[in-house]
Amino acid sequence: MNFSFFNQQLQREISGKHRGSSPLWILLQPLLLLAVYSFVFTQIFQARVPAGLDSGFVIYLALGYWPWSAFSESVLRNLSVINEHAALIRKVAIRRDTLVLARVCGVFILHGLGFLAVLLVLSIAGQSVLWQFLPVAIVLLLLLALLAVGFSLLFSAVQVIVPSISHMVQPAMLLMFFSTPILWAPSMLPEQYQSVVQLNPMAWWVGAMRELMLAGSWHWHLGGIIFLVALFMVPLLGYWVFHRLSPHFEDYL
Amino acid sequence: MGSDTSSAHLLVQAAGLGKAYPSESSSKRRWRALARLLAGRRPSLGKPVLQGVGFEVRAGESVGIVGVNGAGKSTLLKMIAGVLEPSWGQLQVxxxxxxxxxxxxxxxxxxxxxxxxxxxxxxxxxxxxxLRQKMDQILDFADIGEAIHRPVKQYSSGMVVRLGFAVVASLEPDLLITDEVLAVGDESFQRKCIAWLDKYLANGGTLLLVSHSTYQIRRLCQQALWLHEGHLHMAGDVDQVTQAYSSWHESQQSQDQEEEKSFDASTYQVKSFHLSVNKQQNPSEMALGETLCVELILHSPDGREPVAGVGVTRQDGTPIYGVATQHDNAHGEQIDTHTFRFRLRFSDFQLLPGQYLIHGHALDPEGVRLKDSVQSALTVTGKVRELGIYRLPHQWYV
Structure with a gap:
C-alpha cells in the first residue's frame, strides 16, 4: 500500500475539487436536508417514533439517514471510480484498490462530519442525545465503512467487465434503503414482515445506532448476527473479486 | 539510480511473453468473460498483438525498440511498466x-x-x-511558465510531454521507459531530453526507448529489439538491428512506390532518382561533411528539356534548401529524345546529424508547374554538439 498516494487521493475526494464544489457544502448540505426532513415529516406527514424510544422523529430519522447516505454514496460513487481514473490506470502502475478505499474514506469522513453537525444542532435544539456513547457510535460507523468497502470493491471491479451492473446496483440500493427502517419504524410493519426485515444487515445497524444514542441500550438479535456475517463475508468477497479482476481492467477500459 | 549497477543485475526478464485483448463486447459475452476471469481462467481472446517475446535487460543497458505501427511496441512497454497484464509467458521486473x-x-x-x-x-x-527540494528543478526542466497552474487538459501536447519528462527525470528511476515522447516536444526540448538521457545513462541508468527515429535509437541505445507483427523479429547490437530495420523499410517503400506509380509518358516525369555518397548508391545515411550526389533522370513528352529541381527538407517537411536548374542556368544531358539526365553535387554537406528528406522534382520547361516529385530519406550521422540544422561556416577569432 502506497500511503502517499492514498493520502493524496483522499485529499482530492474530500476537497471535492474534481466535483467542482466548495468544502463548505459538506456542512451546509446536511443541515439544509435536515431542515427539509423536519418540515416534511413533522408538519406534513406527522410521523411518529415507535414506543420505547422517547425522542422526536427528526433525530430518529437523522440517526439512520446520514450513516445510510455515507454507505449508499460510497457504493454508488465507486461504481465509476475505475473508469474515472482510466487515464491513470492505463499509464501508471498503481494499486487500483487504493482508489476505492480513498473514496469510501472520503465519503465517510464528509458524511461523518455532516452527521456530527446534525446531531449537534438537534442536541442544541433540545433533543436528548447521549453523547457519552459517541465513541461506540464511531466504532459502529467504522464497521459500516468496512461493509461499504466490501460492496464498493465488489461492484467497482465487476462494473469494469460488465458495465450494465450499475443499472442493477442502483435499484438494489434503493430497495435496500426502503427495506431499512430509516423513514419508518419496524413496529409500523405487519407482524409477518417484521422478521423478514431483520434479514437486512442494515436494519440491525440502524436500530442499534438509535437505541445506543437515544436510549443507551444495546440488543443482540438475529439481525446482529447477520450484520456480523455480512461484515466478515462481503469485504472478503469484494477483495477477492477485485484482485481477480483488477489485472485485467486495462483490457476492458 | 539503483544501488546495484553491476552488469549481472537483471532489471527485466521476459520469456514467451504474449498479449491478446478480449474479443467480446456484447453484454452476454461480458458476463461470460466475468465468470471466466473469476474462475481464474482466461476469457476468450482476440488476435494476439504480441507473441513469444523473450529478452533481458540488465542494469546500465539501454535498449531501443523499433517496429512499424501496430507491431506491439507500446503493448510490450505497458506490460513492463506494469499497467497491462501479459496473457502468456513470464515477466519479471x-x-x-x-x-x-x-x-x-x-x-x-x-x-x-x-x-x-x-x-x-x-x-x-x-x-x-x-518533492519540494526537487520542485525548482522540475519546473525549470519543464519550462512551461505560468501554465503550471492551469488544468492539464488545456495543455498542448508539447507541454504535456515537457511536464511528464520533467517529473520522470527528477525521480531518478532504475529503469526508465519512454514511448515516442521525444517525437512530440520541440527541437530544443528534445535536445534537453537527450542531454538528460545521456547523463542518466552515463550514471548507470537503464533505458527502454520506443522510437520511430532509428537515429535517436542509435544515438541513445546499445541494444535494440525489432518487433514485427507481434513477434520479436530481431534482437542484438543496435547498429545491426537498426540497419536491418532501415533496409527492410526501404525495400517496403520502393515496393510501394513501384505499385503506386504508373508511368505516364504524356507529361514531364521523374524516371529515376538516386543519391550517392562516396560512390555508394542509395545510402540511407551519410556522415556530416561528406559529399552528396543526386542523379535525376526526367522524361520529357515533347523532347524539350524540363526543369529539374532538388530540395532538402527536414523529416517533417520543413524546407531547408531548394534549387532548380533554371536558378543556376544549368542544363542536363540529353540521353535520348525523351530522356534527360541531371546531376547535382553537394560538396561538404554540412547539415547537422538528424533525419532529412531529399526531394527530386520534374517541372515543365518554363519552370512554372511542378509535374512530378519523388523523395528519399537520408540520415546524417556524426557526433556534434552544435545546435540547429546547418553548420554555418565560421571561425572564432580574437
Whole structure:
C-alpha cells in the first residue's frame, strides 16, 4: 500500500475539487436536508417514533439517514471510480484498490462530519442525545465503512467487465434503503414482515445506532448476527473479486 | 539510480511473453468473460498483438525498440511498466520503474500541472518534503511558465510531454521507459531530453526507448529489439538491428512506390532518382561533411528539356534548401529524345546529424508547374554538439 498516494487521493475526494464544489457544502448540505426532513415529516406527514424510544422523529430519522447516505454514496460513487481514473490506470502502475478505499474514506469522513453537525444542532435544539456513547457510535460507523468497502470493491471491479451492473446496483440500493427502517419504524410493519426485515444487515445497524444514542441500550438479535456475517463475508468477497479482476481492467477500459 | 549497477543485475526478464485483448463486447459475452476471469481462467481472446517475446535487460543497458505501427511496441512497454497484464509467458521486473507511456504520463486532465506533479510523485512514494527540494528543478526542466497552474487538459501536447519528462527525470528511476515522447516536444526540448538521457545513462541508468527515429535509437541505445507483427523479429547490437530495420523499410517503400506509380509518358516525369555518397548508391545515411550526389533522370513528352529541381527538407517537411536548374542556368544531358539526365553535387554537406528528406522534382520547361516529385530519406550521422540544422561556416577569432 502506497500511503502517499492514498493520502493524496483522499485529499482530492474530500476537497471535492474534481466535483467542482466548495468544502463548505459538506456542512451546509446536511443541515439544509435536515431542515427539509423536519418540515416534511413533522408538519406534513406527522410521523411518529415507535414506543420505547422517547425522542422526536427528526433525530430518529437523522440517526439512520446520514450513516445510510455515507454507505449508499460510497457504493454508488465507486461504481465509476475505475473508469474515472482510466487515464491513470492505463499509464501508471498503481494499486487500483487504493482508489476505492480513498473514496469510501472520503465519503465517510464528509458524511461523518455532516452527521456530527446534525446531531449537534438537534442536541442544541433540545433533543436528548447521549453523547457519552459517541465513541461506540464511531466504532459502529467504522464497521459500516468496512461493509461499504466490501460492496464498493465488489461492484467497482465487476462494473469494469460488465458495465450494465450499475443499472442493477442502483435499484438494489434503493430497495435496500426502503427495506431499512430509516423513514419508518419496524413496529409500523405487519407482524409477518417484521422478521423478514431483520434479514437486512442494515436494519440491525440502524436500530442499534438509535437505541445506543437515544436510549443507551444495546440488543443482540438475529439481525446482529447477520450484520456480523455480512461484515466478515462481503469485504472478503469484494477483495477477492477485485484482485481477480483488477489485472485485467486495462483490457476492458 | 539503483544501488546495484553491476552488469549481472537483471532489471527485466521476459520469456514467451504474449498479449491478446478480449474479443467480446456484447453484454452476454461480458458476463461470460466475468465468470471466466473469476474462475481464474482466461476469457476468450482476440488476435494476439504480441507473441513469444523473450529478452533481458540488465542494469546500465539501454535498449531501443523499433517496429512499424501496430507491431506491439507500446503493448510490450505497458506490460513492463506494469499497467497491462501479459496473457502468456513470464515477466519479471525489478527496481524502480518510471514510465512515460504515450502522451499524458497518467496525468489527471482536470487538475493543474502542479497538482499533477504532486500526484505523480505520490504514486512513486515520494514524500512532499522530498518533492519540494526537487520542485525548482522540475519546473525549470519543464519550462512551461505560468501554465503550471492551469488544468492539464488545456495543455498542448508539447507541454504535456515537457511536464511528464520533467517529473520522470527528477525521480531518478532504475529503469526508465519512454514511448515516442521525444517525437512530440520541440527541437530544443528534445535536445534537453537527450542531454538528460545521456547523463542518466552515463550514471548507470537503464533505458527502454520506443522510437520511430532509428537515429535517436542509435544515438541513445546499445541494444535494440525489432518487433514485427507481434513477434520479436530481431534482437542484438543496435547498429545491426537498426540497419536491418532501415533496409527492410526501404525495400517496403520502393515496393510501394513501384505499385503506386504508373508511368505516364504524356507529361514531364521523374524516371529515376538516386543519391550517392562516396560512390555508394542509395545510402540511407551519410556522415556530416561528406559529399552528396543526386542523379535525376526526367522524361520529357515533347523532347524539350524540363526543369529539374532538388530540395532538402527536414523529416517533417520543413524546407531547408531548394534549387532548380533554371536558378543556376544549368542544363542536363540529353540521353535520348525523351530522356534527360541531371546531376547535382553537394560538396561538404554540412547539415547537422538528424533525419532529412531529399526531394527530386520534374517541372515543365518554363519552370512554372511542378509535374512530378519523388523523395528519399537520408540520415546524417556524426557526433556534434552544435545546435540547429546547418553548420554555418565560421571561425572564432580574437
Amino acid at each position: 525489478n527496481g524502480r520503474v518510471s514510465a512515460l507511456l504515450e502522451l499524458g504520463a497518467g496525468f489527471q486532465p482536470e487538475q493543474s500541472g502542479l497538482e499533477n506533479i504532486y500526484m505523480k510523485a505520490a504514486l512513486l512514494g515520494i514524500s512532499k518534503q522530498q
